[in-house]
Amino acid sequence: MKKVKADPKGVLTGSHYLDGDYAIAEGALAAGCQFFAGYPITPSTETAERFSERIPTIGGVFIQMEDELASIAALIGAAWGGKKAMTVTSGPGFSLMMENIGLACMLETPLVIANVQRGGPSTGLPTLTGQQDMMQVKWGSHGDYEIIALSPDSPQECFDLTIEAFNLSEMYRVPVFVMTDECVGHMHEKVVIPPAEEIELVERKWYTGPKSKYLPFKPDKDMIPFMVKAGDGYHFHITGLTHDERGYPVINAECQDVCVRHLNDKIRTKADEIIRFEEDKTDDADVVVISYGITSRVTTRAVRKAREAGLKVGTIRLITVWPFPEKRIKELAKKIKAFIVPEINYGQVVIEVERCAAGQAPAIPVSHCGGWVHDPDDIFKAIKEAAQ
Amino acid sequence: MKEEDRLQERPPIEDFLRMDRIPHIWCPGCGIGTVVTSFAEALKKSELDLDKVAILSGIGCTGRVAGYVKLDSIHTTHGRALPVATGLKLANPELKVVVFSGDGDIAGIGGNHFIHAARRNMDILIICVNNFNYAMTGGQVAATTPIDANASTAPYGNFEYPFSLPYLAEASGATYVARWTALHLRRVTKSIQEALGKRGFSFIEVITPCVTLYARRNRLGDGLNLLKYYYEKSEIQHGADTRTLDISYQGKLIVGKFVDKEKPTFLDCMNEHLGKVLGDKYQPYGVYHDGD
Ligand SMILES: Cc1ncc(C[n+]2csc(CCOP(=O)(O)OP(=O)(O)O)c2C)c(N)n1
Ligand code: SF4
Ligand SMILES: [Mg+2]
Numbered sequence: 001m002k003k004v005k006a007d008p009k010g011v012l013t014g015s016h017y018l019d020g021d022y023a024i025a026e027g028a029l030a031a032g033c034q035f036f037a038g039y040p041i042t043p044s045t046e047t048a049e050r051f052s053e054r055i056p057t058i059g060g061v062f063i064q065m066e067d068e069l070a071s072i073a074a075l076i077g078a079a080w081g082g083k084k085a086m087t088v089t090s091g092p093g094f095s096l097m098m099e100n101i102g103l104a105c106m107l108e109t110p111l112v113i114a115n116v117q118r119g120g121p122s123t124g125l126p127t128l129t130g131q132q133d134m135m136q137v138k139w140g141s142h143g144d145y146e147i148i149a150l151s152p153d154s155p156q157e158c159f160d161l162t163i164e165a166f167n168l169s170e171m172y173r174v175p176v177f178v179m180t181d182e183c184v185g186h187m188h189e190k191v192v193i194p195p196a197e198e199i200e201l202v203e204r205k206w207y208t209g210p211k212s213k214y215l216p217f218k219p220d221k222d223m224i225p226f227m228v229k230a231g232d233g234y235h236f237h238i239t240g241l242t243h244d245e246r247g248y249p250v251i252n253a254e255c256q257d258v259c260v261r262h263l264n265d266k267i268r269t270k271a272d273e274i275i276r277f278e279e280d281k282t283d284d285a286d287v288v289v290i291s292y293g294i295t296s297r298v299t300t301r302a303v304r305k306a307r308e309a310g311l312k313v314g315t316i317r318l319i320t321v322w323p324f325p326e327k328r329i330k331e332l333a334k335k336i337k338a339f340i341v342p343e344i345n346y347g348q349v350v351i352e353v354e355r356c357a358a359g360q361a362p363a364i365p366v367s368h369c370g371g372w373v374h375d376p377d378d379i380f381k382a383i384k385e386a387a388q
Numbered sequence: 389m390k391e392e393d394r395l396q397e398r399p400p401i402e403d404f405l406r407m408d409r410i411p412h413i414w415c416p417g418c419g420i421g422t423v424v425t426s427f428a429e430a431l432k433k434s435e436l437d438l439d440k441v442a443i444l445s446g447i448g449c450t451g452r453v454a455g456y457v458k459l460d461s462i463h464t465t466h467g468r469a470l471p472v473a474t475g476l477k478l479a480n481p482e483l484k485v486v487v488f489s490g491d492g493d494i495a496g497i498g499g500n501h502f503i504h505a506a507r508r509n510m511d512i513l514i515i516c517v518n519n520f521n522y523a524m525t526g527g528q529v530a531a532t533t534p535i536d537a538n539a540s541t542a543p544y545g546n547f548e549y550p551f552s553l554p555y556l557a558e559a560s561g562a563t564y565v566a567r568w569t570a571l572h573l574r575r576v577t578k579s580i581q582e583a584l585g586k587r588g589f590s591f592i593e594v595i596t597p598c599v600t601l602y603a604r605r606n607r608l609g610d611g612l613n614l615l616k617y618y619y620e621k622s623e624i625q626h627g628a629d630t631r632t633l634d635i636s637y638q639g640k641l642i643v644g645k646f647v648d649k650e651k652p653t654f655l656d657c658m659n660e661h662l663g664k665v666l667g668d669k670y671q672p673y674g675v676y677h678d679g680d
Pocket of ligand 1: 447448449450451466489490491492493494517519521522523524525530
């Protein structure tokens, strides 16, 4: 993995007062993203607006596509044209992107998609918050595949994790998702953008061997194949059909097994390196609250109150939601009374916690259907009940 | 035979095909192969640097073309070759980008991308094989099926108005529009060659027999019969008004080059406009000069 310093051209070094949507755009620019294709949708549009305003003086392309199917498709083309590429959307647009998210996975294409979540299903709550696409991001396209999804809890993290998303996408040649929500997207806070030389970027894993020997899907030692760009004389072929290392379609169960296992295992076997979460006071906890994004900030208040009331409560804040910290949940399940999982949906990540806990400790949802962040007291009550 | 002689005798198409993927999947008598031959011939004549030519297809029988041509080639999803091509072109503007796909792919499921890429005058060449049906999935009715023609999902004949693709292309903003049949080998080659030499959104429709499905279902004989029929029924009218190009079932086919004009491309417009508004602050993008 080759690391380089960010190009100062895209880095707006300084201390700013930005909302999460803008911070995502700044993160992308700092990461060297030169291609943005998008379609307006509340509450994500400000990211596209910011990018379209900033990119002309940095050097790159912003294009508003005809729909979200086109946006994600254009990202795939741009990535194979050699650029770092991103888009941003929300529920309805995210649904439209699903087929080509599968293509991006199949073609092992690095790209970044931010989803500023709103309440669903369907048009739902365009202007109000939700965390209802957390399962869709993992399972929404057909077939077996793995992706990486991050969940920022503040505008600062929108900036930081967008850079991280680009780095992970290059490292693993996989689409990476910044799963934020309306609340963080529209929240204004201080965002500190460091000098370019303090921002480390992962360079694309460029192939440098003989032209005739290039195989677009031959796993390297770290399982990740090398990449080239169109126009450099490799005459590569890539297809969404099940393919061999050459990228040629092979329509049988044997090739399917190798191809699909690879797409999944390159992430599954590296999960420990990818997974990031913050853990606090779980050593002697009776109850552990697992939360992510905006909900983890509300959780902080509930947990403070619970500790003041003498309850032994720990927290896990997920930074990567996918892959999921299965091992840690399993360990904790053996020694605690219960997990509490507040999230702005009718029960999604809680199902994963329940699966990982495997009956050793209950996973108690604190769910609602979106439109508002939790009342900390609802989380507090759940902690209190579970601790008794 | 001496090595050079043998090389000279080698059919030119081999240089452009992934011979390790031959035999191809197309039915005997299918017209797609002849269009690919014309494309290869045009590429050769164009003397373009093949390292800088990329080809993309969607899904369908025609969609398989990208898999057989020895260029940077992307086989995308159904209908989405054009937006992928848009991203590719914009990311690496020195590429000559060609989309080679079927009528269903380009004008049915991908219709929205088609009109918008044309509207933007995206510098892309589209070669559209129109076989009047969704062949890959078994001959279903398409947005191009003539009225009265039979299809597997129009078992009593089609009653929907079809698109006239050249009209759609011109109305949407294409700067080069032509229609031929697959039997007009030389003309197809010439058109592709011309379009490869142009900048802007170019569209070439090639009416091509699908022997196995469309022809059989409509009892139109074998591929050769059908080709001959198309050829005889076709009338060359260069510059014809694209509003007059409707295709009726087994009726007259007006072919020719209908549009050939110059217009700034998406990137030309972007650079021009942003340069004007932002002055020196603007970072021109993707401006290449021949010989640099
Ligand atoms: C999203 C999606 N819907 C449907 C299909 C099934 N499908 C595959 S090819 C095809 C039609 C292709 O027709 P056309 O583009 O005219 O190509 P042809 O086979 O006639 O050359 C369809 C409907 C698909 N692959 N993807
Ligand atoms: S089904 Fe029709 S279009 Fe497809 S390969 Fe056969 S003849 Fe050609
Ligand atoms: Mg067709």
